[in-house]
Amino acid sequence: MNNVCHAITKATSSLVGCFLQMEKMIINCREREKEEDFRCKQGTVHVDVKNCPILKQVSKLYTRTMYGKFYENFKVGEFGLFIEKDYMTSESICIMEIRWCDRAENNKYWTVELDLKTLDIHCSCCKFETNGILYSHALKAYTHKNLTSIPEKYLHRRWMVHAKKSIYHHDNLKRSESNCSLAFRNHMCRAAYDLALRVEKCEITI
Numbered sequence: 001m002n003n004v005c006h007a008i009t010k011a012t013s014s015l016v017g018c019f020l021q022m023e024k025m026i027i028n029c030r031e032r033e034k035e036e037d038f039r040c041k042q043g044t045v046h047v048d049v050k051n052c053p054i055l056k057q058v059s060k061l062y063t064r065t066m067y068g069k070f071y072e073n074f075k076v077g078e079f080g081l082f083i084e085k086d087y088m089t090s091e092s093i094c095i096m097e098i099r100w101c102d103r104a105e106n107n108k109y110w111t112v113e114l115d116l117k118t119l120d121i122h123c124s125c126c127k128f129e130t131n132g133i134l135y136s137h138a139l140k141a142y143t144h145k146n147l148t149s150i151p152e153k154y155l156h157r158r159w160m161v162h163a164k165k166s167i168y169h170h171d172n173l174k175r176s177e178s179n180c181s182l183a184f185r186n187h188m189c190r191a192a193y194d195l196a197l198r199v200e201k202c203e204i205t206i
């Protein structure tokens with residue numbers, strides 16, 4: 001959020017100016033979301049490497065933008081990283097030391113811990129925990145072990161093509177409803193009621 005605010009305002013901006021900029025930015029975000037939804041509905045994402053099962057899996061689930069980001073990380077993992085060490089510390093826990101070399105030939109290292117039974121993964125960069133997307137180091141570890149899919153817990157639902165399916169969406173509103181605000185309220189009431197019914201039936205308690 002800090003990054004967003006710094007990008008749209010200056011130190012000399014007035015409070016009103018900040019809010020106006022923020023409002024403009026939110027409108028732009030919504031427009032980009034609508035455009036992304038439209039593009040996702042036009043067909044499946046083009047898979048850059050046809051015989052790669054991991055890319056196929058992700059292309060079916062993620063939106064085009066998120067697939068693009070995933071693919072960039074995948075490429076870095078495949079073509080820019082090297083496995084320096086690969087050893088087991090227990091029956092299922094594998095440790096991989098991963099090296100990246102920049103143009104000035106400075107090396108950087110990360111340690112990835114992969115449970116080969118559960119496919120749980122943790123990288124010393126902690127970028128998944130911070131940003132919610134698997135980075136090149138973790139992807140390199142998966143492909144190095146010839147794994148063909150990524151556990152769904154590492155693919156966030158909020159970036160999936162159907163993330164908004166059961167939530168409010170402009171297309172879900174009846175076009176005949178002239179009062180958009182009333183239509184929105186009706187739609188959200190129905191969604192909240194459905195959710196309450198589902199929670200009531202759920203046996204899991206907090």
Ligand SMILES: [Zn+2]
Nearest residue numbers: 123125135137
């Ligand atoms: Zn990492």
